[in-house]
Each structure stands twice: as C-alpha cells, then as structure tokens.
Amino acid sequence: MASKRDSLGARLNRGEVAYDFIGNRKLWYGLSILITITAIVALAVRGLNMGIEFQGGAVFTTPKSEVSVSQAQEYAEEASGHTAVVQKLGSGALRIQVGGLDTSQSDQVRTELAKDLNIAEDKIAAELVGPSWGEQIANKAWTGLAVFMILVVIYLAIAFEWRMAVAALIALIHDLTITVGIYSLVGFEVTVGTVIGLLTILGYSLYDTVVVFDSLKEGTKDITKQTRYTYSDLANKSINGTLIRSINTTVVALLPVAGLLFIGGGVLGAGMLNDISLSLFVGLAAGAYSSIFIATPLVADLKEREPAIKALKKRVLAKRASAAAKGESLDESDEHHDSFEDEDHAAVVGQRGRRGRASENRG
Template sequence: MSRDNARRGLLVRALIALGVLVASAFLLLTTDPRLGLDLRGGTQIVLEAKGDADAADRSMEVLRRRVDALGVAEPVIARSGENRIVIELPGVQDPQEAVKVLGQTAQLTVQRNGQTVMTGEGISDAQSTRNSQGAGFVVNIQFQGDAPAKWQKVTGEAACEPSGSPGRQIAFVLDGKPISSPEVSLDTPCGAGQAGGSTTITGRFSQPEAKELALVIRSGALPVPVEVIEQRTVGATLGAEAIEASAKAAIIGIALTSLFLMFAYRLAGFLAVVALAGYAGVAYAGLLAVGATLTLPGLAGFVLAIGMAVDANVLIFERAREEYARKPNLRRASENGFRGALSAIADSNVTTLLAAGLLFWLATGPVRGFGVTLTIGVLASMFSALVLSRVLVVWALGTRFVTKRPRLSGLHTLGFVRQRLSVVLYRRPSLWLISAGAVVLVAIAGLFARGLNLGVEFTGGRMLDFTAGGTVDSGRVRTALADAGFSDVVVSSSGNEVSLRTAPIDDATSARLGEVVSSAVDGGARQSSNELIGPSLSSELRRNAIIGLAIAVTAQLGYLAVRFDWRLGVATVAALLSDVLVLVGVFAWMGKTADGVFLAALLTVIGYSVNDSVVVFDRLRELRGSRLKASYPDVVSDAVVQTVPRTVNTGLGVLFVLSALLVLGDGSLANFAIALLIGLVAGTASTVVTAAPIAIWLESRWPRRAVAKKRPVGARA
C-alpha cells in the first residue's frame, strides 16, 4: 500500500471514529437510561392468555386499561411471544393488590336468576360519580352493540317481579362471584324495561368502592382467561446497591486493566486505554440508541464486555510485535498487526455473538438484557479495536518522535514470555487428555454426590430474598419456619442475606413467610426480592436451556468447520463441552444455585471457550501453511506457546473485572462472577489440555493432505 493510500485510509477511519464518538456523546447527554425493575425496584407480572394471538391482543388492551387505572407511574405492558403479556409496575413493592386486579381473568357476565343474559363485551364504559339525588356515589354504565336491547329486555322482565325478591335482582358476576347485584328500580315499567343504552347502579357506595366497581366493570371483560406464570418483585434499595456495585466494579476493573495495558505495552497500551474509554461510551450510547432496558445481568454484561474488549487490542499488539521483529518499522508493523489480527478477531467475536443471540432468543426477563448488552458490547469492541485504536496507534507510532524511540512504543520486543518460553508440549498428547478427563469426572461426580441446585426458573415456585441488619442464623430461621408450619421451605443464607425457596404459593402466604423470617432475625429483615415462576414457564425454561446449549454447540461446530477444518471444529466443541461439565459440576460441589443468571454465564463461557480455541487454531492454520513438513504435534505446540501472551494478557483483563464484581457484588451478581471465573480458568486450560490434544489425535487418525501453493516462475522463497 502506498503512503498516500495509507494516509487516506487513516483519514477515513479518523472521520468515522469522530462521527461515532460525536453521535455517542450526543446520546449520552440527551438520553436517559431505561432501568429494568431489578435496578429501580418494582414488580413484573407475566400473564399467559389461554387462546390465540387475536385473543391475546384483546386481552392486552383490557389489561392496559386495568394497569392505567391502578395509577402506577410509567407502567409498561407488552406482548411476549404469541400469547404472553408482560406487565411492569415500577415502585410497586406489594403486588398483591395489582395481582388481584389483573388476575380477575374470567369474563364479566350479567346474570338474572343464575342465567347469563350478556357478557362484559357489551359494556363500553363504566364511571363512578357522586350521587346527585342522595348520599354516596353511584356507577354509571354505558352499553354497546346489541347489549342495549338485551338490557331493556332483562330489566323489563325483572321489573315484573315484586320488590325484594331475587328475581328482581340483576347480578354483575366476575370470576364466578357477584361483584354487584342491584335491584331494578321501582320506576322501571314492567315489560318495557330500561331503554337508552345506559343504566346507573346505586347503593350508597363510598368513593373508593364506586371507583373499584367501575374499574372492574369497565375493564373486566377479558376475551379469554389468563394465568399468572411469573411474578418478580425487587426492592428499590437492592437496585440502587446493584447499580453502585456495578459502577464501582467497572471503575476498578477499567483502572486495573488500564494499568496493566500500559505496563505491558507502554505507549500502545496507553492509546488502547484511550480507545477503551471510547468503547465504554460507544457501547453505552448503543444501549441508549436501541432503547435497551438496563438490567442487573445486563450491567454485569457491560462490565464483563469491558474486560473482553481488551482481547482485540492484545491480539493486535502481539501481532505487531511479531511484525516489528521481522522488520523494525513501527508504522508498518502496527498496520500489519491490525491486518494480521483481523481474522482471529472476527472469528472470536462471531462465536461470542452466537452465544449472545441465543440468550436473547431463549432467555426471559433480566437475563435477556444480558444478551442485548453483550451483543452491543462485542460490536462496540470491534469498532474500538479496528477503527478507533487503529487511528490512534498508527498515527502515534508513525510520528518522528516515537520512531526514533521504539522502546517507548511497547512493540519493540516480543515480550518476556515469547523470548524465553520454548517448550514442546505434545510429545505424548494422551497424557493431557487423561488429566483433562480426570478433572471432568471429578466435576461430574458433584452432580451425583450433591446434585445441581436448580433455581425457581427451572423448578417452578417462589423465591424470596431478605436482607437483615446483621448476620443471619439459617438454623434459627429454619426452626421458626418449621414451627409456623413451613417445614418444606428451603433456606439458604450468606452473611446478612437469607433466601427462601418454596413451591408455588400465593401472596398472602408469601407475606406470612416474610413475617416469620423477620421475627427470627435480630433487628428484623426487609424483603429485597420476590420471584414467582409458574410450572408452565419453568418447564419451558428448562426446555429452552437444553435447546440453547444444543444449538450453541451445533452452531459453533458448524461455524468452525467452515472457517477452519472439521477436525479443529470437533476439538473445539469437545473442549467446550468439558468446560460446561466442569462449570456445572463445580457449582454442584459448591451448592450454588443454577438460575437464569447462571444460564447467562454458562452461554458466555461457551463463547469465551471457543474464543480462546479460535485464537490458537488461527495461529495453527497460519503455521501449518508455512511448515508443511514439520511434525503436526510440534506445530500445534508452537501455536499454543506463541499465543500464551495473548491468553495471559486477555485473561488478566477479564480477571480484574470479574474479581471486582465478585468482591463488590452479592447475591446473583457474585454468583455470576464466580461462574465466569470458573469458566475463564476452564476455558483457558481446556484449549491446552483438551482441544489441542484432540486435534492432534484426529489429525493422526484422519490426516489431511496439505498442498502447498505453487509459486510463480522466478519467485524466490
């Protein structure tokens, strides 16, 4: 590439980077983030309509009127799939009243003598108003369609009955229970009935009573029954603590990662830190641009993506070091470093995007937000590394001041590890596989010895979390619950937090459990979250988790078979499966809860595991093409050794962030960090002890014929 073309390309990338940064800054200054209920506090209710999509649409409109009538600020009601309706009620900490109103799911009917004369679909409106002819309030009802004629007929028949007799009453019935049974007024003509398409219910109602009756009559006519299949309640205090913990983890993680990058790569590392700051702004602006809801797992995903964004820069800098070792020209080495690392960056990010896409498709609630955050984070990291970092590094390393001082760049040497590490790893690859198999067997033993502690997302039931003023004695809580008749409740505690897991129970029983826990803890306890998962949703989540893992494995295998070779694809998937088994087994041994957040961590580990193997196999493909007659195990060994700096440096970047999340977070946030730390170690090790040895074994059983490209006549090696 000529110098003019190189400068033109650099200018174009600089303008693109500037445009993206300006647009991001505008969004950051003008757009407020949309926080999920697990961060701002409130209640989420998921209803399932027992009918087709059209019935669900009509049900949603009825429920929308009910929600609006509750007077909750900024409620959200949306369709999820064909027949599910998600309702978010910010600030609602006691959802019992809301569930009571929303859960009145049967059709409103108008009955006389136990016989239905019309349904609620014939009612167009119902409003409470002060009684102009007496004390109290009344409810005015408007009819529509053929309902006025039906009302006139039934009131005409009822007017012929004597006053005080049951036949003179007309009942408004909901859920099989009469909500009002007014008697037809004495001034209604027998046989003629009440004409005009409206009526008034009197009865000396108080204002709240009349308002509630009007609400139920007006919005009570659901076309089909609906069932509450999921309910989550999170205290606002817990959400504020989660935001604070995530923010601190991000700051500490970025600070430690920045110091490490500058220590390892000097000026290039400093420029990468600047690009990393740009990445954080662009990623957050991307979330604002698409209107994504920030959830607790989503925040964790955002923090995690900061650590993973380091990977692309490390790949580029290590490649640039190799280029500089061949020919000491900083500008050209940095340009070639970006070009040479593009393939590995693209492949590794595609595998992560596959996992993020599965999370968005299969997950529900806050975990889906993690998939969105991770996707935007991966795309933003590619922009940061391939555009923003490239502009800064190529420009700075091309200046005369840095050119005369190559040691300042940080790319003047292959580094301590590459210069001193020279070892042949795979003289006996079977030993590596035996050791890997032993670790996997120990992990699997945990599933049989202790079993996996599944969360309510997968088992169904209710999960209650409480925060006390001091350390919680779980034995004392269990005794108190058993004395109160709740001996089957599963109790777990950590520090000043205690969690209860039960079979599906109603809100009244849930409130009673809270009273028992508060009485058993010194200083009392406040409820921080309340989650209900119905049996139908839990079975669906279990099915989706299995489908998600199967699709993840198949998708990774297919992609790698196309990009590399089926042998390397099988080796990578084998390492991936071992990582999954190790993570699940370790969680079983530790007694940790495998919930929806754990599923998010598991799919992320799959992406990270494949990411690590892709980098090694990308180098293997390159070395194999230039060393056709060399021993395949030796080539694999060299590929692993040459990518050690990338593995270590990237792993440290992610480790800093996850450690900060683990120390500062608690509950599901800490479990998320633990799962990813286990996956980080397992994914890094499995590439060396599982993927590479299996690739060697497959190559020995089904060798591939390597054909060298013919050089043009007169070309020199």
C-alpha cells in the same frame, strides 16, 4: 543469544523457549478425563441444587435488619417447614428464598417472619415463583445451547477444517461439564443467573481456542513441502507462540469477574450478580485450560492420522535419526542436504553446458 530485555512472549514466539504441550498430551488427557468423571459422578450422586426459579416457591425481601443470616434462615425454616436460602444484600436487607410454597403458605410464612424479625408485615415484600417459569427458561437455554454448538461447528469447519471444529466442540463440552460439576460438588445454587453465565462462557471458551487454531493454520501452510517439522511440532509452536497472549487475556477477563464474585457477591451480597460471576469465573478458567491442553493436542492427534501428514512424520523422524547417527544437529544436516542439492544442480548445469558446446562444435 537473546537480549535480557527480550520479553518471554517474544522468546516464546521465536521458539527460543518452549514447553512440550503436545508431547505431554496424554498427561493432560488423563487429568481432564479424571476431572470430567468426577464432575459426572457428582452430578449423578449429588445432583444440582436447583434454585427457586426451577422448583417454585416464595421469595421474601425484608428492609434493613440486624438479624444474622443464620438466624434468619432458622426463623424461615421453622415457619415454613422447608429448606430456606438467605442472602444479606448490600443495603443490609435480607433476601429469603423458601421452595415449595403456595399462596396461602406464603402469607403464613410472611406473618411468622414479621414476628420473628420484629418487622412490620407490610414491609416484607413477598413474591411467588412458579416452577413452570423456570422450566421454560431451562428449555430455552437448552435450545440456545444446541443452536450455538451447531453454528460453532459449521463456522469452524468452514473457517479452518472439520478436525478443528470437532476439537473445539469437545473442548466446549469439557468446559461446561467441569463448570456444572463444580456447582454440584460444592452445592452452589443453580439460578437463572447461573444459566446466563453458562451460556456466556461459551464465547469466552472459544476465544483462546480460535487464536491458537488461527496461528496453527498459518504455520502449517505447505507443511508437506518440508522435512524439518511434524504437524505436532508446529502445533506445539503455535501454542507457545500464543501462550502469553492467552494468559494475558484470561487474567484480564478474570480480574473483573473475580471482583464481581468476591466483592460484589461476598461483600455487597448481590444475588444474581453472584450467580453469573461464579459460573463465569469457573468457565473462563476451564476455557483457558482446554484451549491449550485439550483442543490443540486433539487437532494434532486427528491430523496425524491423515496419510500425507503421517508420511511426513515418518520422513521427519527418519531424517532426525539419520542426523543423530552421524552426530549432526538437524541444522547441520539441513545445511549438508542443501549443499548436496547445490552440487547436484551445478553438475547438471555443467553437463548441459558441455553438451551444448559439443553440439556447436559439430555444427
């Protein structure tokens, strides 16, 4: 019996406590498919709220103002005739984004804002952003994403095997789809900071997956030389053995990101910092989920299609059925099997010894 002082992680690692993640994989697959479909439908129906960097326009930054965000947004939309996005910065200044403005329109809106906000016009900084710049950023991001995916698949196929590479790739696509879908569902603005955050979460998403894969690779060495565990059993044991580590690393990573998101963004009003932290927060949570509930179960499904692993599963299940029919536990069955092997070995040795002595007597 485990000591009360034993940690849950140690008990999970020893197999004393376990949850059947692999056995319930159809539930996780169904849940993930439902979330992914919801994200895709949201993207198709609502689209993404692209920031000014991607659609072009003007950004106005005012000095400290007592005007509320909602009032400043109303002033900006009346002056420009376009939808405006207003953020309150930590210093009390306002950052006003208005899409679809050219140089002459930007000057006119700046003049109107100065009157409405009761601020000198030369105190309001105006910056024009062309849509071509955002398009270049997006193209480079797509290129970087494609290169990253290819390198990941190649590395995992070499370090582990192609089935693990495929499972990790599916988990990555799952994480990105969910993160982008959440942006679409809630209408968060997609900025350059969002793109940076999305590219950053790829590495975080892989971290937990690789940890579980490494444990699984170590635990399945010479798997066909035994008849006690199936591949799914050992995959489930690997998840449970690394579960506490995965939870700890995810929580430690989420805490500072949550600080950036809720304190840095919500309280201090940090613009791009808010965009980066939001995508990081969603992506980290999705990555932790996919490493446990998607990637490893997929590896088990793919692996158990191999003839050798499929045959092993049949032998293990037959052995368990035989033990159950005899009313024995699997441990007792193993003990009896080992004792029979020892007796057979002793009998063979005895026969050889008798033959040897008979041969000597005849000589």
